[in-house]
Amino acid sequence: MELATGALSNLLPVLHSLLREEYNLQKSTKKNLQFLERELESMDIVLRKVGNVPLDQLDEELRIWARDIRELSYDIEDVVDTFLVRVKGRHPHYLQGSEGLVKRMVTLFKKGSTRREISKEVKDIKDRIKEVANRRERYNVAIANPATTMIDDRLRALYTKTTDLVGINKATDDLIMRLTNGDDIPRIQQKVVSICGFGGLGKTTLAKAVYDKLKKQFECAAFVSVSRSPDLKKVFKDILCELDKGRHISIHNSLWDEKQLIDQIREFLQSKRYFIVIDDIWDIHAWKIIRYALDESNIGSCILTTTRKNDVAEQIGGSYRLQPLNHENSKILFYRGIYSTEDKCLGKIIEVSQKILKKRGGVPLAIITVSSLLANKLDNITEWYRIYDSIGSGLENGNEMDGMRKILSLSYYDLPSHLKTCLLDLSTFPEDCEIRRERIIWRWMAEGFLHGKDSNSLFELGESYFVELVNRSMILPVDVDEQGQARACRRKIRRLSLQENIRANMNMGQLRSFTIFSSAVNSMPSISRFHVVRVLDLEGCDLRGCGHLNLRYIANLIHLRYLGLRHTFVVGLPENIGRLQFLQTLDLTRTLIDEAPSGIVQLRQLMCLSVNYNTRLPNGLRNMTSLEVLETVRIDEHSINIVEDLGHLCQLRVVHIDFNLQRWEGLRESMCKALMESLNNLQKIQSLEVTDFNGEDNHMNEGWVLPPRLRRFVMWTASSLSPWINPALLPLLSYLDIEVHKIGGNDIQILGKLPSLRHLWLGVSGHIQELPMEEWFMVSADAFPCARVCKFFNFVTVPSIFSRGAMPKVEHLEFCIRSRHFFADGGDLDLNDLDMGHLPSLERVVVHLHSERADSKEEVMEVEKGLRHAVCVHPNSPSIDVRHH
Known part of the structure; x- marks a missing residue:
């Protein structure tokens, strides 16, 4: 399980780029580099194959050989990194990016002393690679294909007594309800349900329990298992044998091909009402072929499947997520x-x-x-x-x-090599530890686990890896938002490999990644011992009482890519932090740092900078052209240069701005215009937050065009919903949280036209706002097609303003009303306006019920009674929370 490709995936692109360049190296050195590239490519392939074989099936000599290759790859990467650092130190002001690094290396390599040094290093590495390669031939080290083994635990699941089953009654009833619609009347349409969950959760046991309860209601039934590497001919023969044992008792001796078997099954099932369970499906391709055999005549047949993969369950249809036992x-x-x-x-x-x-x-x-x-x-x-x-x-x-x-490791060995590496990295964290998605992805990038065609797509690539691990049930998503995106995860797979003696691994001089948790912080070794560390993650450790951890040594960690100091309460960083020319991520959130050191503007490879809202950033941010994430930028009376610098950071995807100029009205207009000009240059922005803006004026209403890639927008507080909220120009906007000083009668309709909007929070600052009847909101039937959450705060509105057909997917609705609107003379509303039956997906309702001293208690209670009646008669019986103001 611990076998991975080491640093080979990182090294190969660098070596390839070097060899593409024309430079004045000794001929022997160039040949040696070519030799290294060829050998490392071959070894990379071999290590990937080794990683697909379970540890208990690996020859001991092969394990040792693979370990040595992996360690050798790290040594080579350390050599290359050291030269890269030397190049960057000599030329800090130009040639950024990987191509620039290669060109700077070429310049340095042309110097005689450096050429000789490099030639010696390359020759030493070549000799070591030759020795390892010869050892494989000398001892005839070979890779065997993974053996196919029958796992007894699946049989145990199939033959467990009903009386021995625990905690599956509700799940069994739920599945039977889904398959039969809750009664004994045969339904015409075929039903397909897929049980999904990670290994060992009890999917097979549950499917067998449902099968045993329902099979007598059908003309024929079958329960078959597919497995990770299915023999589909055997699967089809098993189906035929289960459907009619007497007729197909010798089917496993037949020489029929897949098509003949499919035809035979279809012929048998024709005009029959059947119940078939397909257990343990691993990929959608196998399911599609099996599906050809299952007749789709509408006579009430049922299909139940089990899988470890969420995406497979979704594609099969009727996904049912099995939960752990309470x-x-x-x-x-x-x-x-x-x-x-x-x-x-x-x-x-x-x-x-x-x-x-x-x-x-x-x-x-x-x-x-x-x-x-x-x-x-x-x-x-x-x-x-x-x-x-x-x-x-x-x-x-x-x-x-x-x-x-064996059961749990099946999911691991089914992963592609890049996901195996990413998953193993998560084993660093304790069980039950909640790990932020961004933290994981930036760590993966720092470790070199992400390889894309260009650096701008690496974070998105990491997000796709994260989603794939969730889909494969390898990690547990935590705090899933309305967009279906998990903000964090917990690891589910246990450490399945044998750990070596911890003390034997404590050579800090070779350590590449160091993560420590609060319980062990007092035993942390000195930072000065970490010579080649790339990831230093101290998140969540209170360092205020750790005098032995002198952070001034951080600037000597020249290989460092990730520095995580979130929630550590450190008070400062060394001014020479700019020496960390490889640094990609610097997380200073929830520290006690009031002012970031000026040296951070020299971090030209930095892609993610996170600081507190009150941390002052230095001038010169425009030099940090690799930045993709910048949170939070404080704008105050000293920040005109920072505002202008923002416009030069064209790679920004995420930016949070705290606009703290309430006491400096004289600067607001010029600062707003400068900010608007800078933001207009940032066309790659996907998430934008502007808080404490307090925009009672209209300085940013004209001339500001929100970027077309914007997905998340938070604005507190704007003067109104300005022209820059244009649905036609914001096709991807899915999260909108905005407070305005005044809302107009057509504003909700405009927001309802945003095609991808899933979460809306719209509020009015100050006192609750009311509109004259002639300006009352009316929202068309096609509004809010994708919205899941809609919250309207501090202005009066009611469900009746949404025409039938609007908000078809809204699950959470929040709004404000005044009791006097229902009973005062000439009141604009009646209790029928509270009806919510036309909102079919409602699950939760929150109502802010405002009343005045003059309103009678009976009238207020009558309005609340009307609200509770509206949810009571709703088909979903959503929960309701009435909050009195």
Whole structure:
């Protein structure tokens, strides 16, 4: 599991670029570089193949050989990096980017002393590669294809007694409801449902329980497994045998091809109402071929599938996400495996058993495996704690643990090599640790795990890797927003490899990535020992009492790409931080740094700079032309140069601006115009926040055009919904959070035309605003086609303003009303205006009910009663929260 391609993926593009250039190296050195490139390409391919073979199937000599290649690749990268740093140090003001680096290397290589030094380094590396290559031939090290093994745990899932099942009653009932529409009347349309979840969660067990309950209601039924590398002819033969054992008892001896088998199944199923379960589908291609065999005549047939991959489940249709067991059911399953009953637990092991259950995370396979290990150790509390400490470390032993590893590792070995590397990086973090998506992706970039055609797409590439790991159920998405994007994740796969002795790995001089957590911060070694570290992640560690961690040494970490100091409470950074010419990410959020050092403007490769809203940035930001993320820029009376500098950062995708000029009215107009001009230059912006703007004037209303790639926009506070909110020019805008001083009668209709809008927060500053009846909002039936959340704050509106057909997907609706509008003489509204039945997807409603002293308590309660009646009669019975003001 620990085998990866090392630094080879990073090295090959650099070597290739060097060899494309014409420069005055010694002929022997150029030949040696060509030799290195050829050998490393071959070794990269071999290591990828090695990574596809489970560890228990790898020859020991091959494992050692692959380890040596990986370590050699790191040494080569260190040599190349050292020369790159020397080049950047001599020419800091020009030739940015990877092509510029290569040209600067060429310039340096032309110098005689450097050529001789490089030639010696290259020759030494060549000799080491030759030795490793010869060793493979000498010992006949060969890579065997992964063996196909039958995993007994799937059989256990198929033949578990119904009385032994725990915690699946609700899921079973839910699936039966989906397949049968909740009654015994056969439905005409064929139903397809796909159970989705990670390995060991109980998908097969659940599918078998549903199958056993429903199969008698159908003319014929079959339950077959597909597996990761399916033999589709065997799958089709299994289906035929299950459908009619008497007729197809010898089918596995037949020589029929796939087409003949598909035709045979279709002929058998024609005009029959069937129920077929296809278990353990790994890719959509296999499903599509199987689907050809399943007759689609509309006579009420049902198909149930299971898969580990979210995207496969979505494409199959009817995705059903299986959840881990809750704590109570986990206890029942755990204690039943130890005592044969769930209501018995010796007092002395209660505490450790609770800890074990927490580590098992509600995964039935993991719970059953551990309970079987502990069943014969009731009197040995020390052994219980030993097993608790070993969980997740890869140090657990025994046949039961081996079986669990095989189940869980299947998902890992199905990953492409680049995702294996990214997933292994997440094993750095403790179980249950919530890891921000941005933190993960910037770390991957710093480690060299992301390889795109151009650097501008690397973060997006990292996002696609993150999404793919979620889709494959390898990580658990956390805090999923209305756009379906997880802001964070937790890792789900355990560390399945054996860890080496930790002390043997403590050579800080070769350390490339260092992450520490708050519980261990006092044992952190001196930063001065990290000679080639690329990732230094101290996020979440309070460093105020750690005098041994002298941050002035950070500027000596010349290989550093990622420096994470978020939530560390550090008070400053060294002025010479500009020496970190490779640095890509600098996260200073939630520190105590009031003023960033002027040296940061020398960080020309920096792509992400995050600071507190009150941290003052130095002049000269225009030099940081690689920046893609800049949060937060404080604009005050000293910031005219910074505002102008912004316009030169044309690679920016994300920028947050805190406009702190309330006390400097004389500067507002000139600063607003300068900011507008700068923002108009930033055409790659995808996320823009401008807070504390307090724009009662119209300085930015004219001439500002929002960038066409904008996806997220936050503005507090604008004078009005200005002309720059133009739906035709904002096709990708999906998140809008805006506060205005005054809202107009047509504003909601305009926002409703934004084609991709999924989240809207629209508010009015100050006191609640009311419009005359003639200016009352009316929203057309085609408005808000994609919106999931709509919140209207501090101005009066009611559900009836949305025509039937508008907001078809809105799940969360928030709005404000006044009680007197319903009862005062000449009141504009009646209780029917609160009806929400025309909003079909509602799940949650929040209403701000404003009243005055003159309003009677009975009238206010009548309005609230009308609101509660509106949700009560809604088909979804959404929740409602009425807040009185």
